[in-house]
Amino acid sequence: MANATDSLLYETKDREEQEEDQTFEELGLDPRLIRALTKKNIENPTPIQRVAIPLILVCSHFSLFSEGKDVVARAKTGSGKTFAYLLPLLQKLFSNSSSKKRLAPNAFIFVPTRELCQQVYSEALSLIELCRVQMKVVQLTSTMSASDLRTTLAGPPEILVSTPACIQTCLSKGILQPTSVQDSLSILVLDEADLLLSYGYEDDLKALTAHVPRGCQCLLMSATSSADVEKLKNLILHNPYILTLPEVGDVKDEIIPKNVQQFWISCGARDKLVHILALLKLELVQKRVLIFTNTIDMGFRLKLFFEQFGIKSAVLNAELPQNSRLHILEEFNAGLFDYLIATDDSHSKEKEQGDGDSHVERRKGRKHAKKKLDSEFGVVRGIDFKNVHTVINFDMPQSAAGYVHRIGRTGRAYKTGASVSLVSPDEMEIFEEIRSILGENENKDSNFIAPFPLLTKNAVESLRYRAEDVARSVTKIAVRESRAQDLRNEILNSEKLKAHFQDNPKDLDLLKHDKALSKKAPAPHLRDVPEYLLDPTTQEASKIVKLARAAMGNTNSARRKGLKGKLRKNRDPLKTFSAEAPKNAFKGGMKRKGKGGSDSYKSKKKQSV
Numbered sequence: 001m002a003n004a005t006d007s008l009l010y011e012t013k014d015r016e017e018q019e020e021d022q023t024f025e026e027l028g029l030d031p032r033l034i035r036a037l038t039k040k041n042i043e044n045p046t047p048i049q050r051v052a053i054p055l056i057l058v059c060s061h062f063s064l065f066s067e068g069k070d071v072v073a074r075a076k077t078g079s080g081k082t083f084a085y086l087l088p089l090l091q092k093l094f095s096n097s098s099s100k101k102r103l104a105p106n107a108f109i110f111v112p113t114r115e116l117c118q119q120v121y122s123e124a125l126s127l128i129e130l131c132r133v134q135m136k137v138v139q140l141t142s143t144m145s146a147s148d149l150r151t152t153l154a155g156p157p158e159i160l161v162s163t164p165a166c167i168q169t170c171l172s173k174g175i176l177q178p179t180s181v182q183d184s185l186s187i188l189v190l191d192e193a194d195l196l197l198s199y200g201y202e203d204d205l206k207a208l209t210a211h212v213p214r215g216c217q218c219l220l221m222s223a224t225s226s227a228d229v230e231k232l233k234n235l236i237l238h239n240p241y242i243l244t245l246p247e248v249g250d251v252k253d254e255i256i257p258k259n260v261q262q263f264w265i266s267c268g269a270r271d272k273l274v275h276i277l278a279l280l281k282l283e284l285v286q287k288r289v290l291i292f293t294n295t296i297d298m299g300f301r302l303k304l305f306f307e308q309f310g311i312k313s314a315v316l317n318a319e320l321p322q323n324s325r326l327h328i329l330e331e332f333n334a335g336l337f338d339y340l341i342a343t344d345d346s347h348s349k350e351k352e353q354g355d356g357d358s359h360v361e362r363r364k365g366r367k368h369a370k371k372k373l374d375s376e377f378g379v380v381r382g383i384d385f386k387n388v389h390t391v392i393n394f395d396m397p398q399s400a401a402g403y404v405h406r407i408g409r410t411g412r413a414y415k416t417g418a419s420v421s422l423v424s425p426d427e428m429e430i431f432e433e434i435r436s437i438l439g440e441n442e443n444k445d446s447n448f449i450a451p452f453p454l455l456t457k458n459a460v461e462s463l464r465y466r467a468e469d470v471a472r473s474v475t476k477i478a479v480r481e482s483r484a485q486d487l488r489n490e491i492l493n494s495e496k497l498k499a500h501f502q503d504n505p506k507d508l509d510l511l512k513h514d515k516a517l518s519k520k521a522p523a524p525h526l527r528d529v530p531e532y533l534l535d536p537t538t539q540e541a542s543k544i545v546k547l548a549r550a551a552m553g554n555t556n557s558a559r560r561k562g563l564k565g566k567l568r569k570n571r572d573p574l575k576t577f578s579a580e581a582p583k584n585a586f587k588g589g590m591k592r593k594g595k596g597g598s599d600s601y602k603s604k605k606k607q608s609v
């Protein structure tokens, strides 16, 4: 059990503006890291970074055996938690002057999935390269053989990014000696901590705990404050500082950034195809678009359906080989295609393995699973999809947490974003549950998910005939065949990718993931929507969305150039078109409310009992 023994309240209200302009220099960051950030066009720290970086740096100076070095940081999705721990971690290692020969890494960063492993590894590697320091970061994956693991850990590297299971393998196979870990480890990060236990790493983490030296600084980063986070905190951390950023309540505990506008459309399950077609084809949502489905088959059905209308998209799911998945993410992030259809990790497993077990059970039972879906795959949680403006829930997620994590893929780093959920009568119950759980949050606004204002009934009806005709041609057999074909393509791609990436790690153009899968070539007349099918209201709405896209920029540089939220709000059709849009949509972001309010920065030092 933990009791609060100390509390630091950060003066906020009158310092809001000033703090938004705070620089990394003022946080005491090493000039090499600041230069590296500048090269990445990152100039001002986000709120979690403003608080966490100096705290982690100060705490790391506490004497070897004293408690109070550890930090728990909770902040909403997309708020910059990775740099919040990576920057002080690197700074700490830069100044590590010990000449003692090491036999294990100085820092472990644990993440729940391989995608996250790759993401964090790339961020760390790029910072190290830009800083031009002699430092090695490596990542481990569960597919590595013992000899690969041994080679990767030779040196040893300073930083290791991995899932907890891989470290446990290294310890149990004698690739890493527990005594070496005890001698070398000075910083341990548990990233996406809320997921580490649900992905089944409890035993691995428990086994590791015994080898974490007392002098090691442990950092726990999370978007939530669930029971799992509490358990993990008690398992590994000692008397940590708890940083809770504004807007992270104890909801139900996951909060959507306020710079994301949320909408919904009520429609029958069979009408979802015509609705999504209207949204994309009539350009009523801004690109780039991430579309979520609950099953892999539905993902392929959508892709085949889109193809007939000349809409290129790629699918991302747990069935694809790891190299392909990483490459699809990279291509999407590089802007090579605009529509990505993702099938959630949990749903693909639940529905397609035919049980509702936890990740833990699935991980244990994975050898017996008929379909080998990758248990370390996580398409939603923590993945940094770049510049996604719109998230569409083609199928509704099964929980409020799932909803928050999906929506959190837009509005990252305080950019603007929007979400549109297509809700069928069968999904009304979960939709209402999501609304009531999240609506209880601080704004108490039950209409914070507003009806989508830009799609008229006429617009939907004008496309109905074509949509239904094409939908009929996307049969179950067609879906099954294209799924098998895509898998074959991707396995081939994957082999090519492996070899190719060894020689050209930065080359993104080798393979395309948005290739057509249908056997039937799209009919030319379906590519464009003829004028006579468009009603004037829809044309007007589509024009405004295009204008807004051009005007908003939706970039941080626009922010820095003084395009404040208020100004952008006036230009955003989704905010001017509808009287039902959320009131606070642009107030959030980097701002904080006054001291003493629920939004105050609180840093509470907690004591483990």
Ligand SMILES: Nc1ncnc2c1ncn2[C@@H]1O[C@H](COP(=O)(O)OP(=O)(O)OP(=O)(O)O)[C@@H](O)[C@H]1O
Residues within 6 Å of the ligand: 042, 043, 044, 045, 046, 049, 075, 076, 077, 078, 079, 080, 081, 082, 083, 222, 223, 381, 382, 383, 384, 408, 412, 413, 556
């Ligand atoms: N100070 C900053 N200024 C501008 N962009 C930033 C800054 N810090 C981080 N970013 C960018 O913000 C995006 C989100 O960061 P990050 O992935 O660390 O968020 P997160 O809080 O870990 O989200 P999640 O909880 O979903 O994992 C990344 O693209 C990152 O490069």
